[in-house]
Amino acid sequence: MLSTSAFAETASLVGDPARANMLAALMDGRALTAAELAHVAGIAPQTASGHLARLTQAGLLAMERQGRHRYHRLASGAVAQMLEGIMSVAADLGGADRAKRRTATVTGPRDQAMRYARTCYDHLAGRIAVAMADGMVARGQVDLSPDGGALTDSGAVFLRGLGVELDGAGARASSRGGGRVFCRPCLDWSERRPHIAGAVGAALCQTCFARGWVRRIEGTRAVAVTPAGRLALGKAFDLWD
Amino acid sequence: MLSTSAFAETASLVGDPARANMLAALMDGRALTAAELAHVAGIAPQTASGHLARLTQAGLLAMERQGRHRYHRLASGAVAQMLEGIMSVAADLGGADRAKRRTATVTGPRDQAMRYARTCYDHLAGRIAVAMADGMVARGQVDLSPDGGALTDSGAVFLRGLGVELDGAGARASSRGGGRVFCRPCLDWSERRPHIAGAVGAALCQTCFARGWVRRIEGTRAVAVTPAGRLALGKAFDLWD
DNA sequence: GCGATGCTACGGCCGCGGCCGAAGCATTCC
DNA sequence: GGAATGCTTCGGCCGCGGCCGTAGCATCGC
Numbered sequence: 001m002l003s004t005s006a007f008a009e010t011a012s013l014v015g016d017p018a019r020a021n022m023l024a025a026l027m028d029g030r031a032l033t034a035a036e037l038a039h040v041a042g043i044a045p046q047t048a049s050g051h052l053a054r055l056t057q058a059g060l061l062a063m064e065r066q067g068r069h070r071y072h073r074l075a076s077g078a079v080a081q082m083l084e085g086i087m088s089v090a091a092d093l094g095g096a097d098r099a100k101r102r103t104a105t106v107t108g109p110r111d112q113a114m115r116y117a118r119t120c121y122d123h124l125a126g127r128i129a130v131a132m133a134d135g136m137v138a139r140g141q142v143d144l145s146p147d148g149g150a151l152t153d154s155g156a157v158f159l160r161g162l163g164v165e166l167d168g169a170g171a172r173a174s175s176r177g178g179g180r181v182f183c184r185p186c187l188d189w190s191e192r193r194p195h196i197a198g199a200v201g202a203a204l205c206q207t208c209f210a211r212g213w214v215r216r217i218e219g220t221r222a223v224a225v226t227p228a229g230r231l232a233l234g235k236a237f238d239l240w241d
Numbered sequence: 242m243l244s245t246s247a248f249a250e251t252a253s254l255v256g257d258p259a260r261a262n263m264l265a266a267l268m269d270g271r272a273l274t275a276a277e278l279a280h281v282a283g284i285a286p287q288t289a290s291g292h293l294a295r296l297t298q299a300g301l302l303a304m305e306r307q308g309r310h311r312y313h314r315l316a317s318g319a320v321a322q323m324l325e326g327i328m329s330v331a332a333d334l335g336g337a338d339r340a341k342r343r344t345a346t347v348t349g350p351r352d353q354a355m356r357y358a359r360t361c362y363d364h365l366a367g368r369i370a371v372a373m374a375d376g377m378v379a380r381g382q383v384d385l386s387p388d389g390g391a392l393t394d395s396g397a398v399f400l401r402g403l404g405v406e407l408d409g410a411g412a413r414a415s416s417r418g419g420g421r422v423f424c425r426p427c428l429d430w431s432e433r434r435p436h437i438a439g440a441v442g443a444a445l446c447q448t449c450f451a452r453g454w455v456r457r458i459e460g461t462r463a464v465a466v467t468p469a470g471r472l473a474l475g476k477a478f479d480l481w482d
Numbered sequence: 483g484c485g486a487t488g489c490t491a492c493g494g495c496c497g498c499g500g501c502c503g504a505a506g507c508a509t510t511c512c
Numbered sequence: 513g514g515a516a517t518g519c520t521t522c523g524g525c526c527g528c529g530g531c532c533g534t535a536g537c538a539t540c541g542c
Contacts, residue, residue: 004265005258010331012256016500020249034519044502049520051500059333068509068518078333082326089323090251092300145423145440150391182386199386257530275489288531290490309488309539 013058014086018043019051023060023074023083028119028221031064031071080121084197088187113222115190117214123186123201124208128225128239130191132204135237144185144194151183151200159200162236164207166200208233254299255327259284260292264301264315264324269360269462272305272312321362325438329428354463356431358455364427364442365449369466369480371432373445376478385426385435392424392441400441403477405448407441449474 014020018041025040026032032040038048052072055061062075074080117126124132136142141155151159156166184198196204208214213229216222225233233239255261259282266281267273273281279289293313296302303316315321358367365373377383382396392400397407425439437445449455454470466474474480 004262006331007265007328008256008258008261011252011261011327015249015253015256017246017249018500020252021245024245024248043500045519046503046521047501053520060330070519076333078326078330082323082330085319085323085326086252087248089301089319090247092317092319143423149423182384182390259530284530285532286489287491287533291530294490311489 010058010060013055013060014083016051017041018047019055022048022051022055022072024087025221026061026072026074027080027083027121029074029080029121031073033069033071037072074121077121084120084186091187113217113224114220117223117225118221119205119216119223120186120188120195120197123195123197123205124214124223125186125188125190125195126222127191128233129195130188130193131239132233132237133193133195135239136196138238142183142196142200144196149183149185149194149196149198158236159204162204162207162232163211164200164203166203251299251301254296254301255324257292258282259288260296263289263292263296263313265328266462267302267313267315268321268324268362270315270321270362272314274310274312278313315362318362325361325427332428354458354465355461358464358466359462360446360457360464361427361429361436361438364436364438364446365455365464366427366429366431366436367463368432369474370436371429371434372480373474373478374434374436376480377437379479383424383437383441385437390424390426390435390437390439399477400445403445403448403473404452405441405444407444 014023021041022037025037034048034052035045037052038045041048041051043051052061052063056063056072059075060079061072063070063072065071074083115126117124117128119125120129123129133142133144136155136158137144139154139158141152141158143150143152151166159166182198183196183200185194186197186201187193188195195201208229211228211232212226213232214223214225217224255264262282263278266278275289275293276286278293279286282289282292284292293302293304297304297313297316300316301320302313304311304313306312315324356367358365358369360366361370364370374383374385377396377399378385380395380399382393382399384391384393392407400407423439424437424441426435427438427442428434429436436442449470452469452473453467454473455464455466458465
C-alpha cells in the first residue's frame with residue numbers, strides 16, 4: 001500500500017504557498033530558472049533553492065543544467081495531472097471561502113489575456129479553448145464528461161483536416177481496435193468548464209503554434225491569437241469572438 | 242485565476258499526516274464516524290474534530306448527522322480523483338526515498354487481502370481489478386491509456402451481458418453520438434497498472450456486490466471474492482487464479 | 483431525572499519548517 | 513587572472529499549526 005506517509009508528504013510539498021506558486025508557474029510545461037521561480041514565489045533565491053531541491057528529490061520536478069543556469073520543469077504529465085486535480089478541487093473551495101475572506105480576485109488587464117487564452121501544461125486553456133471544445137462537442141466530434149472523454153471518428157477526421165498530427169509521438173496509439181486517439185477533459189480554471197487535454201489536446205496545441213495561429217506572450221503563460229489564427233480557428237471551430 | 246492561495250491551502254489540507262490518513266481511509270467511498278477517523282489517524286478525538294471541521298469547511302468532506310453520530314465521507318468524486326492523483330505521484334516518489342529511508346513496506350497477511358481485491362472510492366481495485374481490466378483490453382473491449390479511456394461497443398455488449406447497468410444513474414449519458422459510456426483509467430496503488438474507474442468502473446463494482454460475487458471484509462477496504470464470484474468472474478474475464 | 487457516550491470549543495505547550503544573511507562553489511565574461 | 517553572475521549550503525530566528533487537557537453541548541439509555 002506504499003506507506004501513507006509518502007502520500008501526505010507529496011501533498012505537503014504542494015501545500016506550501018511558495019512551492020505552490022512555483023508549481024503553478026511551471027504548469028505551462030516550460031522550464032524556468034531558479035531565479036525566475038524565486039521571483040514568482042516572492043522569496044529569496046536561497047530559499048527557492050531549498051524548495052527546488054526538495055521538489056526535485058521527491059520527483060515532482062526535473063532539472064537540467066545548461067551553462068550556469070539550471071532549468072526546472074515538471075517531472076511528468078502525472079505531476080501536471082495531479083496539480084490540475086488539486087486546482088479543480090480548490091476552485092470549488094471558493095464557495096466556502098468567499099464568505100470568510102473577501103477574495104480580492106483582482107482581475108487586472110494582464111489577467112484578461114490570461115483568461116482568454118493560455119497554455120495548461122501541454123495544451124491550450126482559457127475562454128478560447130473552452131469555446132473550441134464546445135464547438136467540437138456540439139458537432140459530435142468529441143465526448144467530454146467528468147469521468148473521461150473520447151475523440152469520435154468524425155472528430156479525428158476534422159482535426160486531421162486542420163493538420164493535427166494525431167498519430168505523432170505525442171499521441172499514444174490506441175492499444176488496439178479502431179484507431180481512436182485519446183483525449184481527456186481538463187477543468188478550466190477561469191471558465192470552470194472542461195477543455196480538451198491529453199494527447200489530442202497536446203497535438204492540437206502544437207499545431208496551433210506550428211501554424212502561427214497563437215504565440216506566447218513574453219513572461220507569462222498567456223498566449224495571443226494572431227490574426228491568421230483568429231481567421232483559421234474562427235472558421236474551423238465556429239467562434240464568434 | 243482564483244487566488245493561488247486556495248490552491249496551496251487545498252494541498253496543505255491533504256499534506257498533514259493525520260488528515261492524510263483520514264482521507265485515505267475514506268477513499269473507499271464509505272462514511273466513517275469522527276471516532277473511527279481519529280483512530281485510523283492515531284490522534285485524540287478532539288484533535289480529529291478540528292481536522293474534520295476544516296476539511297468539511299474546505300469542501301473536501303461532507304458530513305451528515307445521524308443520532309449522536311456524525312458520518313464523514315468524501316464530498317465528491319472530484320476529491321477522490323484528486324487524492325488518486327496525489328497517490329499516483331507519491332508512489333513514484335518511492336524510488337528516490339527507497340535509498341534514504343528503508344521503507345518498511347510490511348506486507349502483512351492483512352495487506353495480502355488488500356492487494357488482491359479492495360474498493361477504491363466507487364470501483365474495484367487490486368490484482369483482480371487489474372486482471373479484469375487486462376482481460377477486457379486484450380479483447381478490445383476497452384481502451385485504457387494514461388490520458389483517457391473509452392469503452393468500445395463490444396465492451397458495452399460484454400458488460401451488459403454480465404448484468405451491468407451502463408445506462409443507470411451512475412453512468413452519465415454520452416452527450417450525443419453513439420451511446421458510449423465513459424470510463425477512466427485509475428492507477429492501481431499496489432499493482433502500478435491501470436484498472437477501470439469512472440462510471441463504467443462504478444457500475445461494474447455495483448454489479449459485483451449485487452450479484453454476491455464479492456463482499457466487504459469487516460473493518461477494512463479489502464473485499465473477498467466469493468466462490469460464486471470466482472466462478473462467474475473467472476469465466477467472464479479469463480482469470481486463472 | 484441521571485449518567486454514559488459522541489462530539490465540539492477553548493487555552494496553552496512545543497516543535498517542525500519556512501525565511502533570510504553570510505559564506506562558499508561553479509560558470510562565464512573581459 | 514579578476515570580477516560578475518547563478519546557484520547552493522549553513523546557521524539562527526521566529527511564527528504558524530498540530531497536539532492534548534479540560535470543559536461544555538447534544539443525544540441516547542435507563
